[in-house]
Amino acid sequence: MKIRSKFLHLFPVFLFLLFSVSTVSAEGKADHYLGKLRRWLPGIYTVDTYSGDRSLAVLTESDLKRIIGGAVGVATEDEDSSVGSIFVNEKGKSGYLLVLTSQLQEFSLEEVESIFSSQDVILICDSLFNFGDNFDCGYDSLTGASSTDIVLSGDTGVFGNAKLVSVSFGGKRVIVIPEVNLVSPSLSQSVERYLKVLHKGPQSGDDTSGGIVNAALTGFGRLDESLLADLSGYALLLFIILLVFQRPFESLVRDWRVFLKRETYIRAANVAKSFLTRYRWISLYFLMIALVFYIPLIFSISFRDKGDLDIQYIIGYSLDTLSLGNFSLFIEEGSFFRVALLLYYLVFALLGTLVLLPDALRFFERSFKVVFSKRMNQRAARYVLAGMLLVSILLLAALGFQTTYLLVALSLLLCFYLILSLQKSFGTANLYTRKERIFVGLVLTLFVSAGMLYRALGGGSSTNVRLEGLVRNSKEFVVLPYSREYGEYTEFRDFFLRPDYPVFVDDYLVFHPAYPRIANLDITEYEPGLGSFIILDGGVRELTKFVLTQRPGFLQAREVTGLFMVSGAQIRPDLEYSLALDIDCSSEVKKTTISLNIYTSEDQVGVQGGDMSVKKERMPVLEFPGCFVPQDSEKMNPEVIETSDTYRVPVDLSDLVGKDMVVEIDGMDSSKIEGVRVYVGDQPLSVRFLVHNSKSGVLYRNLVGGTLRVYSFGLPESLEVQNNFGEEFNLGGMVEAMREGEILDNPFTIWTTNL
């Protein structure tokens, strides 16, 4: 009764877990940076996360006026509102308060001083901020701070005047970080290093910022943080390894030959088996607990989704969750409940395996004893053995290895079993008499000769051919794109259809409802001004080759895309380059790392003609924090809500001096990119945006009439197609012709697109 009531109490917890996991939680900018910086320096908090009930309060302005003057900083949004307290801290609490300059816009200088002098602060400059005579900072700027306080300016002099400083103020430390240092991967490494050292080093209040600087820059400031710690780590690792493998090491030292003996492994297996048997009750116990949790959980899913107990749905849901192919999909969709359920299943499977393993091992052991303990009928077994071997050899000789390899393998396994059983039953390897051997030898010769003769006459090859439909028989219908594999001896049957859409097979256009004559050509055969043509998308690498060699004007996009070309003449050494990205934040965009894929020609000689090889270099440039859901305080002020965010980050182009390049923005949907600018200092460079349409498969189209030329990248062979309108189009015949011409991929893909 007690147990039952306990589980009844647990049921609402299941339901809570079930429904709470699917809710979307909004994250503010401060929360985002909190999560990022906490990995490097624990003990950072924002007002929302700072533990301690009395440190957070909702205050009226009168309360604030009463409290101000102590260790309190306050911002109010509305004079009459009771909502609006931002910073309230108890004195004596350690750790750093994380503040954004955008949160301090409403504060007076005195209030800010009050905050800074009451606690250690990490100040992220995401907007222009002036702290009296002390310093000014912005997204990528920091000026006015005393040079002795600058921590990483010399180390991060990659990007203009961006700096990170630690300012001592009223006995407390204020670490000022322009936001660019957190969104640029190259700069955030420096911040990471500094905060990690800060975490290990002296706490705030000590006048030791200089010491911290040295530690950050040299890495050998303190012996116990480097060499000694490393040595201790290695010693500990060695100790653990010796502890785990103590017995094998001892045996190895005593007599290494023990590892060559079969008994050693049998003994080890027995030890493992007895261990599993002895402690299986623990696995069983946890398995029962997991089962008790699982049943209400899975029933709740059925009630939630179907409103009823549907066993079929439960099975389908479970199988769908268990399918490892769906795992990445769950991650992409943010279905963390599914991921958690999959992990639950895996734990379940592990526990089940541990419970069943001892019985399973015993069962296998017994079954092998049973199988091999049967006494064979010698006469019958010898005939079966000889018959199987002879027939296998005949089939192998006649039909070839490709067709019969599994049959032969099965036959060999069975032969091996029969031989072992016969030897066990009768204790001799001479299974056949002299007369039988002569007879078998003759039959063997005859079979091999007959089989080879059959193949020589062409029997084998015709037998190998397998005529298959274009669409597999098991499919009632297929949806394009349709992809299928085929065997070495497959031939395709005719497959007639009357499509009113273009039909592609791999990179070949084989049918177009408006163009009876189609020429599929490689892009290297492109000639301008030859009527209708389309260019298939072959990926950025191939496009780069084409753009760098042909410089086609028609591939230039009028709007901003995620692909652009920069002339190498603009790139010079000893200059600092930066990239500005305008990201559309009118809808939710998740945080991501944005990288540049830079494609350049390996050698400039290739540009003149011939086959050019293209080098790809990946450069992470922006750790985009996401488009933030406005905080409550921001919702009150509509001006705060922006529709696009601009990030300007440094890019290192020093290795690309004088090289023309095609740059792809990776990690962000190009529809979300509103603007891209490349700067040298503060001067924008000229960039040419390129058409980039990988989703449709067609890069560019120009349809005017006549023969339709289809240009593809890396086409193995040209193909001209002449279709007669009014007749059905034989797609099966076309695919078969391509297979015979050895231009059909395996697997091949039939697809279509709007043209």
Added chain:
Amino acid sequence: MGFLLNPDFLVLLIMLVFAVSVFFGTGKPRRGRVVYLVLFGIYSLFASKVASAFYFVELALLVFILWALLLGLSVDRKYNYYAALFFILLTPVMIVLRLPHFAEITATLSYVLIVFSVVKDLVTGSLYEN
């Protein structure tokens, strides 16, 4: 001479050596077993390279099927009949639970087990001694 490097020819050669070692064995069982294993290893390498990239997976499945087959032929026939009975009884339960796909599986298994038991009755006494 190119045909000597033809996989078909090489595999046929392996099979012939295998057959010769079975039919004209040396009389030393241990050495014979080593020869079979080596030949089977060479054959498997050929098959994985030439015939199918998934050969070893297929081989593992073949071994499993063969093991099940031989176990079924070796055990007391009552095991098979009881298992068949169990699956026959499970079939209507699956239908009641509105799981027709599983009912199909259990029905198929019961049918296979009955056929298997009959085959076992026929084989016992001919291939195996009673």
